[in-house]
Amino acid sequence: MSADTKFHMHHDSPEQVGRRERLGVRLLIVADGAFVFGMIFSYFYLRNLNANNGWIPKGGHHLAASTGWVIVLPLIVAAIVHKLGSRQMASFKNISIITLIALIVGLYLQWKQLAHMPFQVDGDSGKVFGFEGSYSSSWVLIAGANMFHYILATFISLGLVIRARRAEVDPILEKWRLRTAGSWFTWIAISGIACAITTSII
């Protein structure tokens, strides 16, 4: 075989590549969805079981329902802005920054929440932080997963912002990439809403 046949490997049309990439991302979203399902399932399972009255033990704390929703808002903003912005490649260059800023704000808020959660009961030694019960444990896990979503989304958004400013990117393929990224943004907004609904039910 000759060098040029080799060279055509993977050079399907941008549509084919784009469709394939979107399919791949959607499959990974299924995996992530199972993860989120596992967390929400655990939350309600432990809540209903309330073993040894330890969901929120006597004298324990819980967070306001709004705590979870604060985190979701930037996600929703990011997803909608991205969706609207990616319709026009020309304007996406500027609009994409809004998505990025929303995500960074959300990331910061999520980090603040995780760092300042009112669950440390073991204040004296300052070494081990304790969790009061299964509510606080489940809450922290969900917040951690949101954090992971945020980090990935911020990475993607940052990439899209930079790439929108570079000329050598294949525009047709890039349009597909925007849609693919949009799948992810939409999904994390949905999962964020699901998690916020979950943590609203204390």
Next chain:
Amino acid sequence: MAPTPGEKLTNFFKRRDVIIASALGVAITALTVIIGGWWYTKWMPTALSTDMKSIERLMVIFTWISAPVCGTVVAITLYTFFNRHKGDTPPEDGPAIRTRGPIVILWSVVSSMLCLVAVVYGLIELNSAEGKAQADAPHAMIVEVTGNQWVWNFHYPAQDVTTDKLMLPINQPVEFRIISADVNHSFWPVQLGVKADANRYQVTLADTTPNKLGTIDVKCAELCGLYHAYMETTGAVTTRADFNNWVTAQGGHTA
């Protein structure tokens, strides 16, 4: 002129391979039925309760249900195995049978029916066990079983006895209330046909009525750490009088 379905069927059963395979199938089914009748009972320990007896019966009946499947599969495999092609070159092509609709349907229906029999039988057994448990509950003797790493403890609240030997009077319904002091265990008095996990802070119920005198081996059936293998004790099904004597000897009081 095309043969009628009836003729087709007659011709089918006149074929050499069909005759041999059917004969093999019938023979293997019969063999499975015969062996299945005693196989499990031979190995399983003496049943000391009706629960254990019904488990033994269930194993036999399930073996019988699967016997025709076993007969069919083994007959066809054996027949084709002995009919194999020898040599280093690929054999001639066989008949290009893509599918046979009626066979697929027949197979699905028969296997579904067999499955249905197993399901229904299992559900009936399960139901009757639950019904019996409910009927027995009011006059059952309560035994609180606690799994610790790596010993079993038995507390008889009515008799006020705590012990590490499981003693049960014959023909007395008994309700086990099982709990763990640490990790998960699984309470398994082998000869009684009872098994239930011991969880922390969650009582698991199990019940049975011993109906035969004999010794009981109590084991742990859930990996629970270092000495899981040694987390066992013994016990016995005794007469009411012997049980009362034992309770008195342990410092408890008989009702």
Next chain:
Amino acid sequence: MTTLDHHATTRPIPNPKKSLITKLNMGTGMVVGIIFALATYYLINPHVDQSVAQEYNRQLLATMFMWSLGFMIGIGAFIGPFRWLIGKDLTDEENLYLAGDGQGIKRYFKYCTDHKVVGIQYLVGVMTMLGVGGTLAMMIRTNLIMPGSKFVSPIIYNSLVGLHGITMIIAMIIVATGPFGNYIMPIMIGAADMAFPRLNALSWWVLFTAIPVLCSAWFLGGIPTGWTAYAPLSVQAGPGMNAFIATIIIFAISTAVAGANITATVVAMRAKGMSWNRVPIFVVGATVSVALAIPAFPTFMVSMIMTGLDRTFATTFFDANFGGSGWLYAHLFWIMGHPEVYVILIPGVAALMEIAPVFVRKPLFSYNAAIMGFAGIAGLSVLVWAHHMYMSGWMPMLNGPFMVTTEMISVPTGLIFLVLLGTLWRGRPWMKLPMLGVYAFLWNMLVGGITGLYLSDVPADNYLHGSMYVTAHFHYTLMGAALTGALAGLAFWFPKMTGRMLNERAGYISFWFVQIGFQILFLGMFIAGAEGQPRRVSDYAKTFATSNMVSTIGAYMIGIGMIVLLWAVVHSWRFGKIAPMNPWGSKTLEWTVPYPVPLVNFDTPPVVTSDFYGYGKAEK
């Protein structure tokens, strides 16, 4: 054709001095990984009191994940994403370099995107894991040869059981979809490569980083919980448990990536004309398997993250004192765990369905029944998890429904038998090594299936649950059925993957040793279970002495057989008879390409005009 045709005239050679990707390989990965691990360990060390379990766990887990991360950085896994981030996508020259073009044996030690290289990497990796797991099994059986636990202490025994379990489970999950799913499957569907070649390399090398992590368990006190790692036992277990947690989390990432990749490849990259009813059955099986794994494994990952958090930060997911529950763990574990056994089984079965028509020279009997069987098994498998929890007491009233769903699985499983038996019937099978696998499978799966029937029944499970009977049952399905299928696949595709024929005589010797030993081993174990011996015990009463002795003899026979097989594979790989292009006369596409398979598999993309089972004379 594409926008990049103008490049095609010159053969691009990347400048070896300039480009970073030419310098990275497994060695640099190891170096960076070890540096990351050591740096993490010693940077945390001053802040950690190792006698406090939680702090030590934190240190160890961080070290393990940083090793994995460091290795991936060192081997160049993140070059692609980074270049994407800064808007300088990898050029075609670089992609070609990553595919390992013209790099000979070196590409097997690189972040190579060629699916054939990844397939061989998986094959070697799987064989290594099976070897390790098998050795552990031999040690377990040696200790059980007579009552009294004469050879190892309980703590070592428990570690052996845990390590054997998890090593084998991981090996079995990838045993068919790893080597054959990566090497053979893309050629089978007429694709040039996988849908996402870089992700393909990622899935293998991420998995590779899990191997040293898992091995480290041995030096950290072992995995004393069995492969199920039930909480709260796993929370209180020693530092070795961290290796288990890290391994599973890494493995789950690898599986999700590989699963998405294989599924997308089959959905989007089939050759022209390969409509869904023409897809070879192995491809269908592999796809069903990995597609089932995509939603299944994340719940295992959740449960492991929870265990990790319980162990490191004193959360209380599984601590019943503070509202946690061991049942939660069991649910999450088995929601993954039961689909997972079919993830293991289906590709093995599908490989045998691919083999049978070739050697019987008849079409696959009722392709549709095979599809329905796979779909039925996959669909039902997510509804049966609680049959592992009949005795746990979590909700006895649901035992009935779960019993029904579980027993219903016997119907689609029956269809799989029908397909294989229908293919055999009226044929004269050519009894080569792969074909023997079909026979072994039919017998082993028959035993495994029937014994599963007793276990699915709640009253019978009262007796059998947690006994050696269960162990024997799932070894019949996982080893007797799935591993047999995968080994038959190895014998079948060995000529395509190595260019040489597998030594036949050694293959037969190995086959009969393994299969006969297998029957002896697990016959003994079924009896021990029926007699009432719990599983995972290092010691047992004298009552069980005979059955255990029988089992151990069988195990040694398997051991001998497997060593012969290993010799056969290694020897044939180097010195075997050169294989013709299509030694078995198969009709599928992978036999239309020469060995070594060209980089893009096909000079001209194939066009499919019929399915691949057109064997046989027209019926009279």
